[in-house]
Amino acid sequence: xxxxxxxxxxxxxxxxxxxxxxxxxxxxxxxxxxxxxxxxxxxxxxxxxxxxxxxxxxxxxxxxxxxxxxxxxxxxxxxxxxxxxxxxxxxxxxxxxxxxxxxxxxxxxxxxxxxxxxxxxxxxxxxxxxxxxxxxxxxxxxxxxxxxxxxxxxxxxxxxxxxxxxxxxxxxxxxxxxxxxxxxxxxxxxxxxxxxxxxxxxxxxxxxxxxxxxxxxxxxxxxxxxxxxxxxxxxxxxxxxxxxxxxxxxxxxxxxxxxxxxxxxxxxxxxxxxxxxxxxxxxxxxxxxxxxxxxxxxxxxxxxxxxxxxxxxxxxxxxxxxxxxxxxxxxxxxxxxxxxxxxxxxxxxxxxxxxxxxxxxxxxxxxxxxxxxxxxxxxxxxxxxxxxxxxxxxxxxxxxx
Amino acid sequence: xxxxxxxxxxxxxxxxxxxxxxxxxxxxxxxxxxxxxxxxxxxxxxxxxxxxxxxxxxxxxxxxxxxxxxxxxxxxxxxxxxxxxxxxxxxxxxxxxxxxxxxxxxxxxxxxxxxxxxxxxxxxxxxxxxxxxxxxxxxxxxxxxxxxxxxxxxxxxxxxxxxxxxxxxxxxxxxxxxxxxxxxxxxxxxxxxxxxxxxxxxxxxxxxxxxxxxxxxxxxxxxxxxxxxxxxxxxxxxxxxxxxxxxxxxxxxxxxxxxxxxxxxxxxxxxxxxxxxxxxxxxxxxxxxxxxxxxxxxx
Numbered sequence: 001x002x003x004x005x006x007x008x009x010x011x012x013x014x015x016x017x018x019x020x021x022x023x024x025x026x027x028x029x030x031x032x033x034x035x036x037x038x039x040x041x042x043x044x045x046x047x048x049x050x051x052x053x054x055x056x057x058x059x060x061x062x063x064x065x066x067x068x069x070x071x072x073x074x075x076x077x078x079x080x081x082x083x084x085x086x087x088x089x090x091x092x093x094x095x096x097x098x099x100x101x102x103x104x105x106x107x108x109x110x111x112x113x114x115x116x117x118x119x120x121x122x123x124x125x126x127x128x129x130x131x132x133x134x135x136x137x138x139x140x141x142x143x144x145x146x147x148x149x150x151x152x153x154x155x156x157x158x159x160x161x162x163x164x165x166x167x168x169x170x171x172x173x174x175x176x177x178x179x180x181x182x183x184x185x186x187x188x189x190x191x192x193x194x195x196x197x198x199x200x201x202x203x204x205x206x207x208x209x210x211x212x213x214x215x216x217x218x219x220x221x222x223x224x225x226x227x228x229x230x231x232x233x234x235x236x237x238x239x240x241x242x243x244x245x246x247x248x249x250x251x252x253x254x255x256x257x258x259x260x261x262x263x264x265x266x267x268x269x270x271x272x273x274x275x276x277x278x279x280x281x282x283x284x285x286x287x288x289x290x291x292x293x294x295x296x297x298x299x300x301x302x303x304x305x306x307x308x309x310x311x312x313x314x315x316x317x318x319x320x321x322x323x324x325x326x327x328x329x330x331x332x333x334x335x336x337x338x339x340x341x342x343x344x345x346x347x348x349x350x351x352x353x354x355x356x357x358x359x360x361x362x363x364x365x366x367x368x369x370x371x372x373x374x375x376x377x378x379x380x381x382x383x384x385x386x387x388x389x390x391x392x393x394x395x396x397x398x399x400x401x
Numbered sequence: 402x403x404x405x406x407x408x409x410x411x412x413x414x415x416x417x418x419x420x421x422x423x424x425x426x427x428x429x430x431x432x433x434x435x436x437x438x439x440x441x442x443x444x445x446x447x448x449x450x451x452x453x454x455x456x457x458x459x460x461x462x463x464x465x466x467x468x469x470x471x472x473x474x475x476x477x478x479x480x481x482x483x484x485x486x487x488x489x490x491x492x493x494x495x496x497x498x499x500x501x502x503x504x505x506x507x508x509x510x511x512x513x514x515x516x517x518x519x520x521x522x523x524x525x526x527x528x529x530x531x532x533x534x535x536x537x538x539x540x541x542x543x544x545x546x547x548x549x550x551x552x553x554x555x556x557x558x559x560x561x562x563x564x565x566x567x568x569x570x571x572x573x574x575x576x577x578x579x580x581x582x583x584x585x586x587x588x589x590x591x592x593x594x595x596x597x598x599x600x601x602x603x604x605x606x607x608x609x610x611x612x613x614x615x616x617x618x619x620x621x622x623x624x625x626x627x628x629x630x631x632x633x634x635x636x637x638x639x640x641x642x643x644x645x646x647x648x649x650x651x652x653x654x655x656x657x658x659x660x661x662x663x664x665x666x667x668x669x670x671x672x673x674x675x676x677x678x679x680x681x682x683x684x685x686x687x688x689x690x691x692x693x694x695x696x697x698x699x700x
Contacts, residue, residue, distance in 0.1 A: 124507060126624040126661070129514045129595045144666050161515045202508050235480060235660060236506035265658045269650075280592060280658025281566020281621055285647040285689040288671075292688050297650055302658040305549070305567070335551030335571045336428070364575065366551060388572070389690035 001232045003246045004051040006107045008230040015193040018224045022109025031083035034108035035076045045111035046073045048082045052101040053251040060093035117210035122198035131159040135173050139210035165195045186223045202236030262314040271296030272326040274319040286331045295396035298325045312345030327358040327399035339363045339371030347378040358398035362391035403534040403586040404606040406545040413438040413471040415486045422477030427451045432552035433543040438465035462493040473497040475547045484509035491522040499547045500527035510595035524597025530567035530589035558583015561607035564619035565592050573617050576693035585613040592659025600630035615641045622648030623661045623669040628677040635681035643684040643696035646674045
């Protein structure tokens with residue numbers, strides 16, 4: 001699960017990580033109050049940031065022509081104008097696709113006086129199953145590019161989960177970032193806080209980019225997480241009611257939300273051939289084989305190992321509510337599950353939805369003869385495939401390349 | 402021989418009284434697997450009965466091991482309790498723990514993996530279909546089936562199969578069996594980002610097993626396990642290997658069903674893994690329908 005920037009900053013703040021003063025706002029009135037608070041506290045500049053689960057906000061454009069999903073404001077009046085142009089408007093960035101995302105929340109925060117930018121992140125290193133802290137003096141830029149071109153500018157520190165992050169490790173990182181004196185001490189505390197956020201929240205990733213040395217109004221330098229991104233481990237959400245409450249369904253595809261209610265694993269893609277498959281690996285490779293024969297998959301859909309008739313019916317409804325779908329491929333390897341139960345589910349779903357599109361079914365496995373008989377005797381005009389390749393080829397032919 | 406388990410392996414089932422564990426304990430008993438014990442805390446002293454089998458249930462794995470001599474375990478415990486169940490199996494000195502459970506938090510598995518370091522126990526999974534070493538009987542009856550794979554699609558023989566995906570494993574096994582080609586052992590290592598046994602671990606076991614003459618390795622997007630196995634094969638491989646990678650069409654940054662099946666930061670792509678396979682001389686199946694034929698052409 002992904003959360004918004006303002007939510008990520010709320011979590012980090014709980015673990016002692018400094019973030020800019022500011023408030024999330026859902027209305028122009030709230031934005032006015034938040035900016036009044038900031039300017040009243042002596043801040044000279046505010047930053048207003050659109051809250052969507054997609055990157056590239058700063059360089060994005062709103063559909064009504066307003067430039068930039070992240071804007072500075074020198075006064076309350078300017079902040080209000082920006083808020084009016086963001087809230088309830090659709091922002092298109094390089095990551096949102098042409099349809100863009102509706103901005104329902106903005107973050108109104110103090111624009112810090114930034115002197116230097118760093119990068120810090122915590123993630124799982126799959127190669128050794130340990131948490132990995134990555135930091136770099138190259139902040140505020142694309143870290144993948146830094147990793148490609150100047151890998152020596154990234155420092156890595158692995159944490160032994162048996163003993164946890166040790167203070168000396170935070171000192172190693174702070175030193176590698178070239179920090180001295182008070183900033184060195186601030187960095188050690190901050191790194192420990194970022195790591196604790198990752199571990200205790202069951203995050204899949206915590207990324208602060210940029211982490212900044214900022215000059216405060218008191219003339220003192222302070223390390224502040226100016227932008228933050230957190231992804232959470234879906235499997236661990238059951239033990240974090242507070243984080244579950246941060247889920248923003250408006251950021252998810254409505255069809256994916258609907259599918260999750262039936263424990264179906266569905267991801268919408270932009271092709272024309274829908275697929276309904278049991279098992280994640282088989283579902284992925286069904287998409288691949290559609291493309292192999294010249295078609296394009298409309299979705300990933302894993303109905304799981306023990307799909308029921310209700311799930312099959314729900315899967316058909318979800319597939320058919322995608323208007324770009326021109327044909328359907330059902331690929332079931334029923335190892336333990338009864339192919340006849342699936343076949344019965346397909347027949348009922350086709351009747352219930354009045355399906356007119358070409359449907360190709362490949363059934364294999366347990367009780368497959370009875371399943372094939374059910375399909376044959378249903379009177380439905382469906383096409384059967386003998387193997388995955390045969391079925392994929394047939395559905396691509398039926399839809400037309 | 403075979404790898405990891407033989408028809409003589411004594412199996413215990415953790416979570417045998419839950420509906421999922423019970424169903425698959427029954428199927429393993431029907432397949433002829435020696436299910437000698439079940440473990441469900443609080444139900445010790447009861448018996449798990451099925452078709453004339455009477456399997457004793459224990460409160461702890463330790464008791465079950467002492468009284469039955471079980472050396473392997475299948476874990477069907479729900480996700481919040483699964484990490485503890487795995488570590489209990491490790492503590493009892495089992496040779497093998499196969500964790501079927503899907504949905505264990507990554508943090509729990511990080512802790513489990515660290516907790517197991519230096520122990521003699523091998524963990525397979527989690528989020529995996531398990532292991533099958535086919536038997537001599539009809540529809541491979543009499544083999545060792547640990548987990549949730551359909552036993553009847555197997556056939557005793559000399560091909561090793563290793564995969565992160567359950568249904569793709571069945572697909573490969575079925576293709577082999579209908580072509581009259583049997584399997585030595587089939588191992589599902591699971592679809593999670595932190596797992597006990599890697600592709601490389603299983604490939605090394607197959608290469609060392611005189612009973613295995615060829616290997617099908619099935620991978621998918623995410624991580625670098627396939628690349629590591631391929632590199633080892635390039636340097637040390639002695640037997641033909643055919644491979645398939647799922648997820649060429651998966652959009653980056655999205656988890657494709659399996660928690661570990663995600664391309665992030667441009668890493669773990671299907672194209673990168675296929676390149677590594679090619680460099681290692683692994684036969685590439687262009688589609689999942691070609692997995693068995695690709696290997697058979699190499700034998």
